[in-house]
Amino acid sequence: MSDLDLSFNPLQGKIPEEIGNLHHLKTLYLQYNRLTGIIPLTIFNISTLEHLGFTGNNLSGNLPVDICHGLPRLKGLYLSSNELDGEIPSNISECSQLQLLSLSVNKFRGSIPSEIGSIRTLQILYLGSNDLSGAIPRELGNLENLGRLGMGENFLTGSIPASIFNISSLQYINVSQCNLSGTLPANICSNCSQLENVYLHVNELISVLDNQLSGSLDLLVLGYELPNLEVLDLSNNNFHGGIPNSFANSSKLTGINLAYNNFISESPELSFIISFTKCRYLMKLAFVDNPLNGILPVSVGNLSTSLQYLYGYNCDLWGSIPKEIGNLSSVIILSLYGNQLTGSIPTSVVDLQKLQGLDLSRNKISGSIPDTLCEHHNLNTLLFAQNLITGAIPDCIGNITTLRSLYIDANRLTSSIPASLWLQNNLLKLNLSSNFLSGSLPQEIGNLKVVILIDLSVNRFSGSIPSTIGRLQSLIDLSLSNNTLQGSIPESMGKLMSMERLDLSYNNLSGNIPKSFEALRYLTYLDVSFNDLSGEVPTGGRFKNFSSQSFMSNEGLCGDPIYGLPPCETTGPKRRKLMLRVVFSLLGIIVSITIAMALVYAVGRYRRKNLVENTTDFAPHTTLSRVSYYELMQATQGYSENHLLGSGSFGSVYRGTLNDGTDVAVKVFDLQNQNAFKSFDVECEVLRNLRHRNLCKVISTCSNQDFKALVLEYMSNGSLEKWLYSDDCLLDILQRINIMIAVACALEYLHYGYSTYIVHCDLKPSNVLLDEDMVAHLSDFGIAKLLGEGESNAHTITIGTLGYIAPEYGLEGSVSIRCDVYSYSIMLMEVFTRRKPSSEIFSGELSLRSWIIDSMPNAITRIVDSNLLAPKEEDYTEKLKCLSSVMELTLNCSMESANERVNMKDVVVALKKIRFQLLT
Secondary structure (H helix, E strand, C coil), X not given: CCEEECCCCCCEEECCHHHHHCCCCCEEECCCCEEEECXXXXXXXXXXXXXXXXXXXXXXXCCCCCCCCCCCCCCEEECCCCEEEEECCHHHHHCCCCCEXXXXXXXXXXXXXXXXXXXXXXXXXXXXXXXXXXXXXXHHHHCCCCCEEECCCCEEECCCCHHHHHCCCCCEEECCCCCCEEXXXXXXCCCCCCCCEEECCCCXXXXXXXXXXXXXHHXXXXXXXXXXXXXXXXXXXXXXXXXXXXXXXXXXXXXXXXXCCEEECCCCECHHHHHHCCCCCCCEEECCCCCCCCECCHHHHHCXXXXXXXXXXXXXXXXXXXXXXXXXXXXXXXXXXXXXXECCCCHHHHXXXXXXXXXXXXXXXXXXXXXXXXXXXCCCEEECCCCCCEECCCHHHHHCCCCCEEECCCCEECCCCCHHHHHCXXXXXXXXXXXXXXXXXXXXXXXXXXXXXXXXXXXXXEECCCHHHHHCCCCCEEECCCCEEEEECCHHHHHCCCCCEEECCCCEEEECCCXXXXXXXXXXXXXXXXXXXXXXXXXXXXXXHCCHHHCCCCCEEECCHHHCCCCCXXXXXXXXXXXXXXXXXXXXXXXXXXXXXXXHHHHHHHHHHHHHHHCCCCCCCCCCEECCHHHHHHHCCCCCHHHEEEECCCEEEEEEECCCCCEEEEEEECXXXXXXXXXXXXXXXXXXXXCCCCECCEEEEEEECCEEEEEEECCCCCEHHHHHHCXXXXXXXXXXXHHHHHHHHHHHHHHHCCCCCEECCCCCHHHEEECCCCCEEECCCCCCEECCCCCCEEECCCCXXXXXXXXXXXXXXXXXXXXXXXXXXXXXXXXXXXXXXXXXXXXXXXXXXXXHHHHXXXXXXXXCCHHXXXXXXXXXXXXXXXXXXXXXXXXXHCCCCHHHCCCHHHHHHHHHHXXXXXXX
């Protein structure tokens, strides 16, 4: 064997030393796996080895001091993206035939060995993202064949040696984020005309100024001597003087970043922009945070039609925005905030049909917002804050269905908020504060299902706060202060479980502070001061963290002295009347509950009878009990690592044994993660109401202020992911079909077997657990969504695992049961191909789905797991037909349009047919 390539497999554990016995090996690639431990020294004694690659693992330890002693023929050493440390061996120069050396993204420390400069065959040198220190060796300039040099993100000092810029073959150089200082060499690039990509950003480099040119002499020369330049990044340095027009001499230039320097403009019209109009392939131009003190020339409209990103914020620009800017038909992001721009927003922005982000904040722009903005179909960020804009918000604002962030605060807007704005189902952030807007807040505010910020403060809104505001379950920050709102604070606001900041100050609100606010466990800021509120201030929940500043100037409020309020009345006629009212209310509640329980018992008995007669899918109903924290500590031996089953975003899962001998899985939530509270609540809400044989069953719970855990049924065979990617486990076709039928049945129940739709939102093999009989159980409902009565979809922030997320969920935050169908289809593809959707082989236009489409129907054997088919087995043809049917089903479940996907009922039927064909 001369070549061994096991890259892009989920290999785990340590590299066996026995590999060193493969004495005739020329190529050894174990890249992008999950290997740990050190690299066996025996490998460095395979004298025939020419290419050695361990990129993308978790290997640790040092490289051997005599690394090249046993590798005289080594041409390529690929060790990047590991945990290797120690110093880079100086005698690596003994690898005299080395052409590629990649050690980036590790923990190497010490200096860069100057001896590397003697490896004259070296063509690629990557040392970036380490902890290297000291100066860049000038000996690297001896690498006459070097084409690519990457040393960025280290702790280097000193200047860039002039010798490096004498390497005539150099095409790529990256020394960014290295603390380098000094000037660029005076004769920079006189010999390196092949340079295409230059990254010098985030250093302390300065210019060589020429008094006659009032510009940067070194940069001027740089522009003239790089005819092949494609990308130049000089940002975050101390360059002074004018921006040389010579940068535009390269006809191949695609991106230039001059941000965060001290460049000036040598004329009021930014002449460098005029020069860049010659660069027909320019895609990105950034000159932000420079004291340019000039105007945008009309010629900005003559920049390349390929331009996608134009950043010119914080540059002391003045004058108006030329209407010719509408010629930039490919622009995606246009950011000019923090200048002194005047005039109105040009109506020609309608021609920027690919525009996704427009930021003109903190200028002096006047006039009204043009209606033409509503014609954009890709716009998701619109920022006009802190200007002099007048008039009304366009009535057509609701036509921009992709809008996610809208900031028009601190302007001079009048009139009311158009009704169409409340139809923006995808809107995440809305800030209209500090204007002259008036009118009332409509009930339709409850339509903004995914919004996380609403700031309508310092306006002239009147009327009451709509009760529908309680529907905004994702809302984190709400400010309605400094208006003339009246009426009571809606009790429904206590349902805003994500709320962190709430400001209702300086209004005319009356009534009590709702007791329901005690349930807002994430609330860190509350201000209801300067209203007409009365009654007792709640003391539970987060209220103990608030001060008197939150409640001042509400004469009717009473409560704890820590709030600076008078104590509430506890005796007298009013108190007695209140007590009587409470007693009668409690009696009424008790009677109502008794009647309700009787009805529930009767209905439940009737339903259970029907379930026993008509289905076998449901497990017997069990009542959740609670176990103590100390019992769980004992069960898991103090949450020992030996009992750890796995970890996730919201916590860890441990195996435990309860006092009665029951083996359980204990899911402990990490309460340092604020979202863990929500995840615990969601899982409890879902699992306490659902019973199905293919859902992971909750045995008990343990919950207090500082600890939350679910006690789950223990699944002795672990996760489906373990069985797919472990060499010790193997699933045949029938087992895989049975598992996926079980998951499909669970989803069918979630989607159609309960009073409301339940969307799991995170389907993937690690969330499918297998019991001792290899029966599958769907688990982890931490981000599940319960759709309300009559709701077929909802909008929320996208949370889930990349690769499995449905397009409409990822792009728009739209959640429906069809999202689960899509995720299920990706998992079904993965189960039968043994390829993760996040695999490195899938990039650009190629995805797991398109890979399958390209192979259907004639090349099915190329994509399915090789463990499932052996050409000489008797039932080869039958298996091949079944696998083809499975792949066809996956494609029908993963259609781009949600409405075109089959539902889970049909999936269950289809898979059972496939299983029947396989067994007959």
